[in-house]
Amino acid sequence: MMALSTIKIKTTFKVVHKKVAPPVAARRKWKKFGESAKDGTGPQASTTSVCDRVKIEFLLNRLGQPKEAEINIAGGEQIDEKNTAIGSNCRNCKMKNDHWSAFCPYKPKKVEAEESVDGGKVLSNDQSKTQKYVLPSKRREALNPGESEQKVVTQNKIRISNLPEEEWPDLDKEIRAKFSVYGPIVRFSMPRSKRKNNPDGYQGFAYLTYDNEENAMAAVEEMDGERFHNLVLKVELSAQ
Incomplete structure (x- = not known):
């Protein structure tokens, strides 16, 4: 008769203590809800997807002031930050951080087209800076206030x-x-x-x-x- 052999299985766990930020530790104490109400500690593959970290680039410093950006045009001349919007590009000539599309070299052609459509009632650059943006569909309505009312009535x-x-x-x-x-x-x-x-x-x-x-x-x-x-x-x- 063969003697029964005893098999002993030994499992070793490694406990790692990792320091995290206080807000992260506070979020881990929150009670789970919805489909994750019965899940254990930590993220679950069925309800949570862990993606790559995305680095946030802040345009303002701690005092709420815009950061100094090195903005140069093709000729190498530096542009005044007061007259430049960070991250704004011209949709026509693709100039970065130089001007809005309203001040593009192709602007005269656009003005001539608007004059032919609106009967020459086009605001100048100085007037357009002080007024709010108006949707293209409502620009004719602003120049001719009675036109919108006539449209609704008829x-x-x-x-x-x-x-x-x-x-x-x-x-x-x-x-x-x-x-x-x-x-x-x-x-x-x-x-x-x-x-x-x-x-x-x-x-x-x-x-x-x-x-x-x-x-x-x-x-x-x-x-x-x-x-x-x-x-x-x-x-x-x-x-x-």
Whole structure:
């Protein structure tokens, strides 16, 4: 009869004490939540991804003042920091830290194009420095204030808000039938929901275009604040 042999397994652990910053030690005491609520100490591969460290470059010193940057142009001349924005490049000639695109050598061509479109009402460089930035789509509106109001009044498109967002059979047909009593509908749009948990639902609003402005105004006056099942509709003229 063979004698039973005893196998002894010895495991050795190495305990390493590492000093960390006090904020790091305080964060490790926080209680985990969500999918990591039952995880143990340390990062878990299933819920945490450890990436490379990213070095942050601060543009301001401790006193809140911008750091001195060596900014030179192609000729080697140093530019005054007061007239230069750090990290700003011209989109036309790609000059680094030299000027904004408004002061590019190609600026005269741009001014001539704006004069032909806006009827010569172009602000000078001194005036543009003191005023706020205006979106290109609203520049004509700022030069001609009455144009935006005329656009809103003369359109025949309405926006219907506060519609059901969940799945609703034949909701679009019901809305069309409810608003078709005010006139012929030229175009109707009710976008679907983009959320994954509600693929068959809606976004809660719709756009509707009538054949003339009178029908659109009548629909807004009659249907704004009207009850629709358990909701209250909001109907208004659309500027789009």
